[in-house]
Each structure stands twice: as C-alpha cells, then as structure tokens.
Amino acid sequence: MSSNEHLKFSDLAPFMGAEVHGLDINQPVSVDTFAILRRKFSECSLLLVRNQNLTPTSHIAFSCRFGELEAHVLQDFCLDGHPEIFVVSNIKENGKHIGAYGGSKEYHSDLAYIEQPSLGSVFHCLECTEEGGETAFVSMFEVHDALPEERREWLTRQKAVFDYPWNHVKRNAHRPPLTEKQIADTPPISHPCVRTHPETGRRAAFFSPIWIRNFEGMSEEESQPILDELCEFATGPAFTYVHSWRPGDVLIWDNRSSMHKAMPFDEVNGRRLMHRTTICGDRPYLDS
Template sequence: MSASERAHEGLQYTELTNFMGAEIHGIDLNVPLSEGAFADLRRLLADHSLLLLRNQDMSPDSQISFSRRFGELEEHVLQNFCLDGHPEIFVVSNIIENGEHIGAYGGSKEYHSDLAYIEAPSLGSVFYCLECTEVGGETSFISMYAVHDALPEERRTWLTQQKAVFDYPWNHEIRNAHRPPLTAAQIANTPPVSHPCVRTHPETGRRAAFYSPIWIRNFEGMSEEESQPILDELCEFAMRPEFTYTHKWQPGDVLIWDNRSSMHKANPFDEKNGRRLMHRTTICGDRPYLDG
C-alpha cells in the first residue's frame, strides 16, 4: 500500500486531494455491500464529501438499490428526462434521438448545492458516467468544510450568525431570461426559504459553510444591495483553487457527492458534436441546522 493509500476498516481507498475526495478500490456496485462495508463507505463520504469508484458497469436497478441505502430518493419534476420504468434515475445528456433530447442538457455552470432552495435540500447524489467526451464536461467541486475552516476568523464569526434567504423564482427571473417564466404553480411550490450559512454535518459534527452564487437573494435582515457584495466576496473566496477539485470523467466512473459539505458545477463541452450520457440518482436530505 503506497503512502497515499489508506484502509478504512475493509475499504481500500486513495485520497483525491488533501481536502476532499477519495477513490474507493475493489468494489463492484452490482454486488450489494455488507452492512459493515456500507457503513464504512457512508462514513468515508461524510468525511471526504466526494467518493469515486471507477470501471463500474452498473445496471439501473443496482444504482437505485445502492443509492437507497443512503435514504429515500427524489423523483425529479422533469419526469420526461427520467429513465423509462425507473423514475428515480434522472438522465443527464445532450444526446438527441428521433429529434428529441433523451435527457436534461446544459447543467448548471455555476457552483451550487443541489436543491438548496427547498426546506430539506438533498443529502447528495450518485452520478454514473456511461458516455463522455475526451475534452470538457468535467464536474468541479468545492469543499465547504475547507472553506469554512479557512475563512478569516472575523468573516467566519459573522457568517456563523447569518441565515441566507434562498429564492428560486427570483433567481430564475434574473438568470434565466431566455427560458419561459415559471408557472404560478411552480412559484407557489418554491417559496423563499432561510438556511443557516454555516451548517453542522449531521454525521461528522463538523461545520461547513453553506451558501452559493445562485439562489441567495439576501442575508436575513439585510437588503439585496447590502447582501450581494458580501456574497460575491464569499463566493470568490470559496472558488480558490486550494478548495477545488475538478473531475475528468471516464466511462464507468461513479461519483457520489455529499451536498451538505460541498458545492459543484458542470464545465462546458462541445454539445453539438460530442456525446455525454450520465445517470443520476438524488438522495433526500434533512433541514440544515447549526449546533450551538
């Protein structure tokens, strides 16, 4: 075992960086993990925010049953982009068949934590790569544990006392002018929600910063004009290379990320000529909180 390789109980893994990510070796996700091995894997995810398993040949049923061990799964509102017969699997793809997109395309090019604008944002996702391009299409991640720990003390103390108002319809209006406006029902289903800007990870007890360049309208008790420059400063800080890992995909890669301690974004690729096909399951989470 090399110096960078570790063993956590039965699992062999290599750290991807010194601040986030671990590649797990010797697991076939088509074979159910024992209770003990799954508990180890879950703990590794909580500690490292991101797990990579390479060379998988995972069936939709295996992906669903593996993902369910973390918790209930979200069924995406865009059911037309879910896999036939498997509403838990959301297809992310630029591929067009018979004149129609087979999956959601684009992907957010700005950092975010999935579903941060709802009361109980998702715990995390399992993202499986079936096809990707040689160039572009990477996914970048930020460790919000590392960001929290590295913030200047004064700013961290301030942030620890703040709540941010996440407002999906407001964000949609200012950032998606090219898309059709939300319907009255969609707006009614996504009222503004406040979350603490520093949250306690329920499994590790560690604190992570919790904010994002999109969806935050203002800090509670402050105007948008007062809030946005501070948010810009915080986001610029988080995007420093020392907190960022960019994953270059290979077919057969499975990434599991923990939304409670990370942000991610999609990187662009040649959507006209390249083919990308990913299967995603999204695990339901709990309401963010901060221990006193």
C-alpha cells in the same frame, strides 16, 4: 463471501474526496462494508468508484442505501419508468433533449433551495467527451475553516434566502419557464449559512452563487456583493477538486459539505450522458 469486503481508499485531493478500490456496486454490499463507505463519504465529501456498469435498477438500489430518494422538480428530465433517475445530457432524440442540458456552470449544492436540501447525489457517467465536461467540487468544510475569522463569525450568524423561481428567471432563460405548480412547490426558503454536518459534527459553509437572493434582514443589493466576495474566496484552487470523467465512473457527493459545477465542453459535437439519483436530506441546522 461477497467480493466487496476488502475496500481500499486513495485520496482524490488532500482536502476532499477518495477513490474506492475493490467495490462492485452491482454486487451485494454488507452492512459493515456500507458503514465504512458511509463514514468515509461523510468525512471527505466525495467518493469515486470507477468501472461500474450500472443498470438503472442497481443504481437506484445502491443509492437507496444512503437514504430515501428524491424525484426532481423538473420531471421532464427523469428517466422513463425510473422517476428516481434524473438525466443530465446534451443529447437530443427526435428533436427533443433527453435530459437537463446546458448543466449548471455555476457552483451549487443540489436542491439547496428546498426546505430539506438533498443529502447527496450518486452520479453515473454513461457517456462523456475526452475533453471538457469535468465536474468541479469545492470542500465547504475547508472553506469554513479557512475564512477570515471576522467573516466566519459574521457568516455563522446569517441565514440566506434561497429562491429557485427567482434564479430560474435570472439565469435559465434557455430552459422552459417553470409551471405554476413548480413555482408553488419551491417557495423562498431560509437556511443557515454555516451548518453542522449531522454525521461528523464538523461545520461547513453553506452558501451558493446561485439561488441565494439575499441574506435575511438585508436587501438583494446589499447581499449580492457579500455573496460575490464569499464565492470568490470559496471557489479558488485551494478548495477545489476537478473531476475528469470516464465512462463507468460513479461519483457520490455530499451536498451538506460541498458545492459543484459542470465545466464546459463541445455541446454541439460531443455527447455527454449522466444519470443522477438524489438522496433526501434533513433541514440544515447549526449546533450552538
């Protein structure tokens, strides 16, 4: 019998996240055990498995259990020979960054700017600093439920226009400009601001401080103050779990019900190296 048949869970925060005990991702995981993991993942948005020594191959194989994997629009930052693994790092080799650096310090859900935003990500920590570099998560299930009723009803009727190239020009001046192909691959896209989680049926707020240019039918100038108000509400401590990384951590998050951001660390003297796989998702929808 596989060693992975007796999983236990403990809460990371009362409102989101669970640590999984008794799981070795390098070992086989049965269909029944994976179904338990999957259910917990969908319900609490975030699973943590500590002390995992993953190879790129085992990282990819485990991630594939959740669905098909994406290749990131920034192919320069994918691992050689493993385009499914997106490297997030401040480390330079031969004068060149080996991964996406300066990580997103603003809340977002990964790839929310494409037609079918990713279902989730599997993040593996290979190196991190003792201080700083945490990842903060927000439960968008909780945000949805806690919004003032009038604002929740308003949001439920809205769609927002996500625009990756617009945001890249506005916020990512430290990164190389997008190529014409990258721009062509990421046209503006509208998504509902409240979405139904396809596996639990629970509603989650779906907005982001970055990538949203405007709400449909409203100008950028009219939209941004409301977006600011929503983001201020969502990102307070009531709905936030801050994860302090240890090497060997694997964190699996559900982009359909959460946002996350990187916290700062000493990027000059510290070393941080993370591998991320990204699982393909469906187009967001809202059940009536």
